[in-house]
Amino acid sequence: MTADDAGRLEVAIRAARAGGSVALAHLGDPLYVSLKGRRDLLVGASVVVQDAIREAILSACPEDAFLGEEGPQDEVLPVAAERLWIVDPIDGSSNYLRGLPCFAISIGYRDANGFRVGVVLDPSRDELFSARFADGARLNGERIYVHVAGEGEEAYESSLIGTDLPSDTEGRLRASRAATYVASRMLGLVMLGSPALGLCYVAAGRLHAYFHLGLQLWDIAGAAVILQEAGATLTNGSGGSWLYSDGSYLATNGRLHGGMLRLLRAALPDPKTPSPPGRGLG
Template identity: 30%
Template sequence: MLIRSAILNVMTRAAEKAGRALVRDFGEVEQLQVSRKGPADFVSNADRKAEKILREELLKARPDFSLLMEETGTVTGADPDRRFIIDPLDGTTNFLHGLPHWAVSVGFEERGELLAGVIYDPIKDELFWAERGKGAYVNDRRIRVSARQHLSDAVLGTGIPHLGIQEGAGKAVFTKRLEKAMNGCAGVRRFGAASLDLAYVAAGRLDGFWERGLSPWDVAAGVVIVREAGGFVLDGKGRTYGLSEPDLIATNELLQKPLVAMLKVES
């Protein structure tokens, strides 16, 4: 029987409660698609409501801890050395369009070190979780990164710059990287939720993932889960990734060097 720590139980309960609320709201999105105004305001409210649930649940259990949240920003508690890093709805555009691929993500950081992560996909009822030194799991099953050795056999995930994001040099860098990946790999996928991309790397569903310009709440939980699944999370130069880095690359041990080399382009 798997035994989760107290802090991981707190994170899991909060993520699952927020996920249940989002599922109810997601059921309304299809009906709203036909309205002239569209579902954008509704989804924004659903996002904020989920964040409120997470905040209340986490602080009820750990009232002194600090928070870093996508919508609200930083809340400094009595204990600034311990904080939860929260994305209440990763994959907002998918949610908005009725695409069933989005997640709730909660990471836990202590004194600058990421120690635990939970990524909950309520549509598929998959809970990816990990704690430093204890392995990575989906629900109650242990997961590991893939064992593929060659980029030519690998399927990679990425995020595509969209309107108003990463214009200019950033967009040019992405285009060069994508061209190299298309020519060097078995396939490239863009699912639209970075947290789940990282979870899928951890589970061996993707052999690697790269993206530029991610925020801490996008990746905090996923970084822990990939590492505990035996993977590596690196910056664009192949060094250990930190939450302030502009580039993130996640993959297995055998692909890390060739993937970093392939994605190296001049900005």
Template identity: 30%
Template structure:
């Protein structure tokens, strides 16, 4: 597959950061059995991968700005272009020695995402898409799955962190989805959820409490693979923090319908006051 100069820049940055994460992933697995604990090491690996991406992209396009998970917003001299970077999507998986994590790089042009790359160094899978050029897994063209019945579909989501404000909402939605879909999966990486959807491995994705770097590259992949991307209420997807619902045209419509039903059910159910709620149990 012949890549554009832009995609070559993004791919090289992601793969170089991926090599760094692969080395650190080997170390973090050794730290699991040590007294030191790996959390600080993982944070360092995250920052190191981000620095690699920053340096590679800055060298190739010195005037472009950045929006990065760790560094935040960095203004560039070119106001039209901005890189949107998550150097380690799936950090909790990485922390626990689970080989399901990714580097995500999206390119924003005039407020719209026009290209994206997601790389899982543990599996050596590179997902890429450029507006109007289709979506690819390594050198193979990919498309969203063609299933039309939610009852035959596997749908991925993200489980909110313990005590998160959206926990009650998620429980209503998950209960609704479990009664309609063939299976629900929580893989632990929004970026790879979207990449798997684009590759036809799963059939739908819905998630909440997302940041722009969580979905920049993945939303481009899904669209270029023939999928639909909106907010969970079906409204136009804006490139800001919030929620997302994706699938092929039919499954996307079904997902949004079930999410709306869950929202209606939640509004009709009295919610416990904070002082009445049980204290959360420690995560197992």
């Protein structure tokens, strides 16, 4: 049993590397494709990647619980487990299916004290984002921090924002409205197709904020500790604790957070209709 955060971080890194190798081996050969829901793809390679990650984690921590995105809809989720690993084997399935090199393996770990370890691997670029609680965030072993673009209005006009679209039609309409409103005030807005990478790009100072209206817990669990250890601010879409979300999340460099919340509220003044939940907790 690996008992401490440092040990579990090493386990998470090994598991991410194992999953990344499998993902790259199947790039262009997804095994099969099916629909979990409208615009919600299950790529067969994701299941194989998740199996490799699970084996790497549970061989080192056999008493821990494991929650992966890919599994039967009626599977009992181990939400009450004291020690829980939360995994998205391929974050950015549509990109992966079409051979676009913007997808990630996301692994988060939490215990009774909260989220302790996060790892997000971009296997296409060999970029490994990692963090453990109270030890800083790193990219390929080098410390990373958020970037603040400027003061006052300059902070808006010099900032690059990321977002992606939920899978449901109503969520997409709302997200598109929010994106248009936000983009009118910022330097630019990008859609990556991989929320885990978008969140890590905030931590690394590549983006100044990232928001999404319809994520699941496995989309954000790996990046959460990385963001916090890089100095970012992470909340739900209303500005409350990210641990209590209807699926909407906002991560920023801190300086932009209040302004981004005001922009999102102005763009979406009516009560939010959550995107249909999947098997997640987010």
